[in-house]
Structure formats: structure tokens, C-alpha cells
Amino acid sequence: MRALTCGIALSALALAGWPCAGSCQAQESVPAATSSAIANQLETFDSSAAPIAPRNAPAAYSWHVDSMPSGIQLVTLFAEINGPKESQEQAERVPVLSVMRDTLGDSDASNDKLTYIWLLTYARPTKAQRFFSAIPFFYRRVSAGQKTPRAGMPKPLVNLANSKNRVWTRVSGSVVQWAAFDPQGMPVRTVTRAYRTNDLNVDRLHMEEAIHFLRLAPVGDGADQLSGEQRDAAMARLSLTKNMLGGLVQEEHLNRLHDSHQTDWEAARGRNWELLRNSAERAGLYFEPLHLDQEPEQYAVVWFPLGKTYEASGLSLKKTWKLLQVKDPWTDPRLKDWQGYSQLRSFDAQGTLLPLGQAGVSEGYVTPLAVYSLTYSRQPLLLADFRSHMNSKWREIFQRSWDDLATGVFALSHFTNWYYYAGTASYQFIRSRSGSANNSAERLDAYSDLRSSLALDRTLDKSFRTELEARLGELSINPLESSPQREVNLAQLQYVELLKAANDPASLPKRVSRERREEMAAFGASTGANVRSAFAHYLTLGIYKRRAPETPEYLVTLDRQRRITASLKFLSRVADAGPSPEVVFGEPQIQESVAVLSMATDAGTPVSIRRRAEAVVTRVKANSNDDVLRADCNRLIEALQSGTPQQEVAQQIAGSAGTHENSMPSAQLASTPDAGAQ
């Protein structure tokens, strides 16, 4: 009870603007706009004053590859921020995200594997941040975060190659919460739940940040960047990691899921764009998409024309204001004598608002009413209300404290108090149908996206950006969160630390070597063996890990295993394509995979893999109408069944592959690294 009382007291202080050290730091980077500053600014907005035009190019993104002797590459995404021209600032290159590509030291992409993703703008929270995050009902950012990163390798955001670990960690965390902490009484329950929720939220915030950067990243087939398929799979994995069981989704589903998520994202963006434009039209306001980064517009601003009158006669605008989530500005007396931020803008003959800096037939002052995210799934999401500091912040605090009350104070459980959750779900459903944005996780994603975009943006009018950053900062209710500007500053330092770790044989290369041997040990292992290994791993609190021995030729074996996996993956797709798969994939491509599979499998290949290969190749053979391909499949099936030397069969298949146009020359097949390895 004491913890709760303290928490509430601290929260009240925080909401009232209690000047703790952290908040002072935060204000360093996000100066609040004062009325006098805005008044000064207004004075400069006469018609002769230069408009605060977005004259800078948006941030450009590019990849940079650092190859390491240990057979890994760090593929790092850099954002090039163009500084304001007025200040003659040089363009600034910020490394935002690194992906580790395990190439096994060769240039062949077929055995490459993406593993870790580091979000370089993310640093571990300070002790103070951790302390405040454990205080129940304390909803405020307390610190700008670490000034310098800790020495050593930065903590990876996610391991793409082992997403299941994260699932079990999260599940076991929940189990411990339910079984160990919740029964200890309200103080322990509220404290642990507050910490856990903040931790999960900050994790999600950074997942979304990484997705945001990856979405902007260029892709191509060159070795100096990620391919489209790799980028999409990484985005899908990051997106799935936000769900408790998302890490269990198998790799072959990732690209399909990414396409599906991307389509939903595009659909939401388009619909929200139009919904907002239409609502602005109805309400006599001006809709303008915000161009940040290099992306398609994800945000929009709604402007209010100062000094104008409007009457939407004949229409009821109740629903429109509900969807816009702001109060009717036409009846707001504050706007009659507005002292806040405004811009002098031009209009064309039809009264359309022209882009900033473009001349028109008339001019007038407009003030931003609100900024919205267009990617929230149901409707445009209000992120900044320029007339009300508390509008969107209150929504966040109310929902969070309501949840904390239910789970922390009253200990309502989904199982025993299902009626409460059923009632809440029904209520939320009704509210969402009437235009409320109830999904707090998605709201967090939208907030994260705008936060990242703003941190790297120099295109917006500086005053407007400052104003927007201040509004957005109010949405920050997680003590574990750092200041976006601090994160950007930290990125360069973290990148240096990461490079150091990648070059230090005792650091990242050692970890990679261990994980490679784990991968080898798991190749073709039975379900029973996997369960036993996982059990032993958890029983020993992570000390035990099943690994293959570190023999001199282990990389050759791993290379072969990865090629088998890649070929099986491709041939499974071929088999799934149905009858006559050669129409879709082409005989040479299929034959090449059959040949690679043939060369890579031998008597030492685990039985389960051989059986799987046999099943897949049998399906390909059954579907195919191509005699040559069927004969190749037959040879491989027989070899897999009888144990014929694989090299010989591969030679035969490679020979037959030459009978098709555009097929891979047999000599080339024979000289693949696998063949050499044999």
C-alpha cells in the first residue's frame, strides 16, 4: 500500500511538473515554446518575411558494409541528415541500425544468414530510469538517457535467427509474474507490473523504431546492402516479436506475413489520409501531409485559418470532431486572438492551401490544430493537439492507469475475472466504432514512428518542429524512455563500440562461433532432442547450450548444412506451387537446387534431413511434367535411399542440367564451394 501511495504521490508531482533532474535534462533538448517566443515569431511573419520553407532535402538512407575476418559482416544503415541551409551546417551521417550477416567468409549469398539487429539509437536505461519505472502510476519520462554508451558490445535488439528464445523469456516472465509476484500482495504486484509494463513498452517502442528505419532502407541484390527479401523478413520478424508468441512463426511464413502487414499498412495510410482530408474539407479546415524522412507521408497536419469564419450549414459535424479528436475550433474564443504558433501561407484562386513558400493569389495566417499519424490501423491518430497539452497525454495516462488499477491494485485476472475483460472489450469495441483510438500498442507504434522521423528531420520549419517535438514529448509517459535527440547523438558512439566488438576475437566473433556450433547441433535434430536440450538450458538458467564441437572443418560442414537448408526451402516452394512447377520456376533453377542438394547430402547427413529431402523431391517429381527434371529427381531419391556416393549423382544431374536453355553449366555446379568442400 505504501508503494502505491508513494507512486501516486510521485505521479501527482510529476504531472504537476516536479523538477527532477531527468526532466530538466529532457528540456535541454526540447525547449518548450513560450508565448513570448511565439509572439516574436509572429512579428516576423509579415508578407515580406522569408517563409520558413522546407528547403532541405529529406534524410537519405544508405547501407555500409563492414566485413570482419571472422566471416561476418555488419551491414549498417546510415541516415544522412541535411542541415538547414541558413546555418550552412554540413550534412550529418548517423548510423541508425546494424544488421549482422553471417557469410561464413565467402561471397556466395546462398549460405548467408542474418542474425542480430542492433538499433544504434537505443541505449540501456540508467539506474534512475529503472528506479522510476518501478514506481506504480508514475507516467513521465525522467531522464534524457545515457550520455555515453557502456563500454563493450551494445545489446542487440533482436536475434533474427533465434526468435524463439525471446518468446520463452517473455512467457516465463509472465508466468513468474502470475505465479511468484502477483500473490505477494499489492505492493509487490503493482511495482513489478509497473516495471514490466514499462520495460515491454520501451522494447516495443524500439522494435517499431527499427521497423521504421528498415522501411526507409534501400534494397538491392548487391552485396553492399540487404536484399528486398532479407529486409522484408527482418521487418516481419521484428513486427512479430511485438506479440508474445510471434517469435514462433516459422521462417518460411515471414515474407508472406510481411506482404500482408505492408498491405494493411498501406491501406490504413491511404484510408486515413482520405478520412482526414475529407474531415478537414467538411469542417472548413486545411489538410496537409507532412513530408518527413524520404517516406510516403505517414503524418499529416490540420491547419486552422486564423481570422476566417465558416459555417457548415445543413451538416452535423459532431462525428467529424469526434474523428478529428479535437474540439470545434470555430467556437474556440482562444483562436480569435491566437498567440500561439502560426504561419503565413498562400492560397490559390480556388482557396486551396499552397505548399509553404509557394506564392498564390491571397495570403493568410494559419495555425496548426493537430498533427496525426496516418498509419494507425483504424483512423487517423491524434499525436499532437496544439491547443491542448493534455488531450492526447490524458488518453495515454487514463488508459494506462486504468489497466494498472485493474491488474496491479485489484488483481483482476483474465481467467477468474473474465466478465470484467469481456465487458471492457465490448466497451472498447463500441468506443472504437464511434471513433476512439483504443489500441494502446498501436498508438505506441505511431508515436515511435513520428519520434524517430522528427529526430532525423531538418526539412520542417524549425519553429514548427520545436513546437511539435514539445507536444510529442508530452506523450512520453515511460520513465525508461530516453530523449530522441540524445539517442541520435549516442548512435555514432554505439556504432564505434559495435565495430570494436566485431573486431575483438573475444567479443562478437566468439559469440558468433558459439552460435554457429549451436546451429550445427540443431541441424536435423529430432523434436525430442530439441525438447531435452531446451529443458536442460532452462534448468541450468542458460548455462547449458547444446553445441557441436569446434573442429577445424566445422565451417565447411556448416556451409553444407546451410546450402541443404536453402535448397530444401526452395524445393518446398517448388513442390507447393502444384502441378507443372517448371512453368513458374524454370527447369534450370529447379535442377540446380536438386544438384546442390545432391552434392551437399551424404551418409553423414542426419536421417531426418534426408527423409525430408526425399519427401520434397518426390513431391517435385510428382508435380513436374519435365522428363529431364523427373529423371534428376529419381536419381536423387534413389541416392538418398540407397546411399550412392552423392558426388557422382550430382555430376550426372549437373550434366543433365546442361540440356536446358539458360541452365547452370555443369562445370560451374561442380566448382561450387560445396563441391570443393567435399
Next chain:
Amino acid sequence: MKFVSRALFLIFLFAAFETSTLAQEAAPKRVVVLKVDGLGADLLEHSMEATDPHTGRKQLPWLNRIFAEHGSIFENFYTRGISLSAPSWSMLDTGSHLLIKGNVEYDRYTGRVYDYLNVFPFYLDYARKRKVDAPSVEVLDDAGVQLLSDRFSYRQRFRSPQLFQRGVKWPTLEHSLMRRLSANSLLLLLEDPSGGIGLDEGFAKQTEAELLSAIANPQIGYVDLFTGSLDHLAHAVNDETALQAELANLDALAGRVWNAIEASPLASQTLLVLVSDHGMNNVPGIYSQTFSLPDLLNSPAGGAHHVVTDRPQLSPYKLQGLNPMLSWVNSPSTASFYLRGQEENYPTAWLDMDGNERASVSLRNSDLNRIQILLQQLRKSDLSPEVRQAANEDLGQSLDRLRPHWEALAQELRKTLDGLAVAIRERETRMKADDHERSANNKEVRKESGTEQASRRDAVEVQEWKDQAKRYEDYLVRLKTLAALHPGDDEVLHGDMEHLIPPRSLGDANDIYDLQHYVVGPAANGFVVDSGGHLDEAKSFRYVDYFTLLASQRSRNNPQSNVTVQPIDFTATSLPLNEVTQKLGSLPGELIEALWLSDGEEHQLIELVCAIGEDRIAIQLIPVAQLHQGPDRELSWEGRDWSPGLPLELLEDPALDITGNINRGEWLSQWHTEREWFSAVHRCRYSNGVIGITEEMLPPSRAVPPAVNLDAAPRDFEILQRGLVQPDLEVFANDHWNFNVRNFNPGGNHGSFLRISTHSVWMMAGAGIPAGRRIEEPYDSLDFASTILKLLARPAPLPERAVSLSAP
């Protein structure tokens, strides 16, 4: 000997070649139709040409293999009429002229809603045994129009669920659900809840499984599969990757169907067809913007109407939007001039806003408005004696003017309803006889043969006739009461308004004069009496000229520089044939349509359609300005030379292909046959708009086929009903604008005559189809069904429209 053996070998080779050619050209016995809603030809062509960088193969390998290599592709195939799903599929499915002109239609007299896209009420009524067919099919049945699949017996056809649906296959729904309740699906749902249960995916898989099983059955001669997933997606997004992924699914489906055909007993006698109903105005990077017609009509400038639509505006954000049975939604105006609070009884503007790039507007008859306003004013106790007298006089004059028309109308309606009553009795007698037979036969056998469903269909139709006849009788009673009204009557001051002015009814259609001087309310200061003691018409009422109003609309919020600020492109309405004939004098034949396309006072076209002989149609376009109709209903306009900026933008279109050494303006002013127009304009920005608009506005009496299997009375009744659903105005949106305010379609839309929206897909392969042929000659959806039926050696609805596929 060597010579003989060589000669024999050559003869054998020749015979083998001939046999194979004959086999290829043999008349098909079975047709498999893949119906893809919203598949644009431009998108498909582009995608079929593209190469997949991963496989090095064509991006759509199956469609290329089946249709480009082994089949024939109609490169210039267009939707005839407006490019909307319900009308387009009605034409493709029947090969007959348009009877269904929109996605929703309203009967002006009775307020009956024909909601063609809403399947829920149909499924519910089917379960309650109150319906057998979808509303769209009922309309076609009532008009005696056969579906393509109806040309096959009940046992010979397999039809997937679609817009024009006969019956419901419950097992399909049941199995679809079971597919999605598998352990794998549920696990994936836990892992990625954002994906949802995926019922649509389960449904698609189940219908495909049923289709493939039907293909394997040699008894079945007609198989079709309808898919609407591409249309839904393309409305929502214009992202090329997403659209390509959906096309890849379609490609794989075509591959599976082709393989199933090849493995079936009728492989060599099967014709595979892929057809789409319309294109889609999808342009990556450009959002389609919505213009709200309900908002305009709600506003005082638009007449302050209470507006009826088939779905709620912004339905995803309203609880009301969850009600799948809704087909009548009222959006009241808070500024109504004389009907405030009376939106339930007197909604005065009914819209088909499902029209996307086109909307149909039906307004209450302007004279009914005037009479109701006069009655309301006369019931005011504070009216001065002079004004009262003038208002009474005006009411009397209005009633006197309208009475002869109403009486004639009542007589005609009476005659039609009497004829229908006879038809109902005859049908009931026949049904009783059928009942005897029914009880004698096994129900299962009847079910299998489709006779059970046919009997139910008869019963439903009779019930429908009775219900509708009753509603028309009610309307007739009110019409007679109104016709009998005189200014001095007690009814005027004290009668029940609903008894005099039919509620939920629009009355007769408005003519051009009405729409240019539409009465929307009394003047702000009430009635004004002129020096002669009469009502000053101009000062006593508020008027709206809808043509000017619509042409003057501009959007304040238009952030896309490549989209015009003018949301409305042009309006189209019919002109009275007698007045046009009188004004023009000599015509090359019987004038069957006179249309007016207006984009403001100075940019207008008159389109005339004449029947020459039995089956020839000639069309002429006349550029005009300032077209008006006077109170005496006389038309006037100013002739203009051809200039850029006219509706359909033909003069300035570089793709206009005219033959001979002739000036463009001169050619455009001449009479040409429909085929000549089609050849000249189909590549233009508005494609076959010149022809499409004539189909859309075709009078129902010409669209309903001659009575063959239909009695005269039901046919007359159907013509009456079809006539009553014709809107006052068709409104067409400019490029990248649409009218859908139910929910938004930013990805793309259709409905207009823009080529990207009308350019559709028709590809065929298999028995009787030449391989590798690309047909450049333009064809439209009226040619489709007749061609298929001719290929199958079955009677075609319009044999002259069947396309010959023999080598050019």
C-alpha cells in the same frame, strides 16, 4: 517402294496435322469461366510482360502460358455502360442490354431499394425460404433475361458464389469455416493476431476446391469461379507490390485450373475463359479523393435535402455500420427549408453513392415540393389574406397543370396492375398443379434436378409481385387523392399531409426544366405577392439549378498537384425525345435516345441515337451551350463549334482515330454507326464513353428483350418498375475523384468512362480457340456471352454480336 513409303509417310503426317488442327478447332462442349472483379487490362498487360527477377520467368507465368501462348487475348475489350460491378456483370452474364444501371437502385414511387451488392439479406432470406436468388438475378428473371449459366441444365452447371447468384450452397460456407478452424490456422492466429481468422481465405480455398472437383466431372458443362479479392484490394491500395502479389495469386489459380482441365475427361473439349467486369483507376502515388455529394445536398446551397443512401456514411466508425441488413440510411439536413424533422417521411434526395466514379441522383419531383410548400404555407394561421389568396390560386394552377398527367398515369398504372393480377392468378393456378406433382415425386429427386428450387422461385416471384403491386396501389390511392384536391377543399387546410403527399416517395421524374429550377423551399421571407395579386414565382420560392451547381463545385483540400480541384467532370441526363425531334427536324431514323452531357453552361454536348432499320444504330454528337428548357417544356440551346474542354474531350484527344481525309470537328459532327464510333474513340481518354452512355441511359422498354418465355403483363410490369428506378441525373467524377463516402477508396476506383476504368480483360484458351492470337479489334461486354454461347454451339441472345475467332 521407297517412293510409296515416303508418300504414305507424308500422307500420314498431313493427316496427323489435320487431325490436330481439327481437334484444336473442335467445338467446345464445356466452358470454365474465371470471373475476376475489377481486373484492369492495363495492369494485367503490364504485369504479364514483366519478368520476375528471382525466377527469370514471366511474372505471371501461367497466364502467359495459357492465354498468350495457347489462347487468344482481346486487347481492346471494354465495359459497355458504366464501369460498375452490378451493371457490368449483368451484361457479361447475360449478353443482353443493361437493365441494372447501378449498384443500388430506388423505385421512385414506392421507395423499394434494389441493393445488388449486399448479400446478407439474401442469405438470410434464403435460409428463411423467402428468396431463391440474389436480387440482381430476380430482376433479370422478371424481365425474362437468361443468365449464361441458365443455358445449361441444373445438373450441368456449377456456379460459385457471386453477385448474380442462384441459390446458396451452405456446405461451401460450412467447409470454409472448418478450413479456418484447423490447428495450424489457429496457431498462426495466436502467433500473429493481426492476420485475423482469414475467413475469406478459407472461403476462396473452399470454392476453388469445389471448382476443381466440378471440372473433373464430365457431366458438368458450365463451371465458373468468381473472385472479388483484387477489386477489394485495388480500392484500398494503389501499391504496385500489393497488386502484383494478388495477381500472382490469380496466376497460380489459373495454373491450377488449367492443370485440372488437362487432367479431366473433357480436356480437349473445354474452353477456359478469363473475364473481368471493369478496370480500375489505380495509379501508384495518387490517392483517389472523395467528394461528398450527401454533404452538398444537405447544405442550403444544394437544396438542404434529407439524403438517402444505401449505407451509412463513414460506416466503419458507426455502430449502425455493423448492421448488414441496412439498405436505407437517412442523412438529415439540419438546414431544411420546409421539411425540418421530417426526414423519415420526406427524404427528398436518394443517391447511389456506391457508384465510385459515378453517382446517380434521384430528387423528389419539384412539383411535389412546390405543392407541399404551398400546403404548409396555407396551413399557417398568420398568412395575410392577399398571400393566402395568391397561394391558393397558385396551388390550383399547379394542380390543374398536373392533373391530366396524373390521371393518365393512374390509368396506365391501373392497367398494368390489373394485367399483373391476372398473371398472378394464372401463376397460382399453375403452382397448385405443380404442388400435386410435387407431392407425388420424391423431394430429393426434385432437389437434385433443380425443380424444387424452380418451384420455390415461382412462389417467391408471385409473392414479390403481390407485395409490389400493393405498394403501387398505395401510391395510386395518394395520387388520386392529390389529383382530386382543389384549393378550397378542407383537405388543404386540415388533411393528413402523408395522405396527400406520398411519404418515402419521389413521385415522377424531374425533367430538365425542373432540375434547372428545382424548388427547394419557400423564400427566406415567405411568399411574395406581385402587383397583379399573384404569387411572385421568383421571389416566393428558393430554386437550385443542379447542372450549374454541380459544375461549380471545387475542393478546398486538394493536396495532390496532379489532381484537379474540380471533383465533378460532367453530368448526364436524358432529353425529351419529342422536343428534340421538333427542334432538330429531319433525322436519319427513329430517335431512340437524346442525351445531354453538361460541364457548365459553356461546355455541353447533345448525343443523339437513332435506330436505322431493324438493328442498326447511328450516333451523332452536337456541341452546344446554354441548353435550357422553358416552363412550356420547349428546349433551347446555342450551337457551338467543336472545341477542347467539352465532355468526353474528344476533339483534343490524340488517340482519336478517324478514317479518311477529314477534319476532326467535321467527323465528330457527323452521324456514324456504333461500330465506327467504337473504332475511332476506344483508345481515347474516355474510351467507349460515347457508346457507354447510350447503354446506361437506354430506356428499359428497349432493354427488356421481346417476350418469348414471358407473358405480356409481367413484362409490362417489369418495364414499369425498371423505368421507375431511372435516376434524374448521372454524375461523373473527374480523374482520381470518387463519390464513395461510405468508407474511402483511396487506392483506386471505377465507374466512369475513363479508359483505365473501362478497359477490361477477356482471354480465352482451349477447345476451338486459336493459339497465340491477339485481337486488336475493339469489343465490349455485350459481345461476351453471345460469343461464348456461339462457340459452344448454343443459341446466343444477340447472335450478331458473337465475335468470330477465325484468322483475319
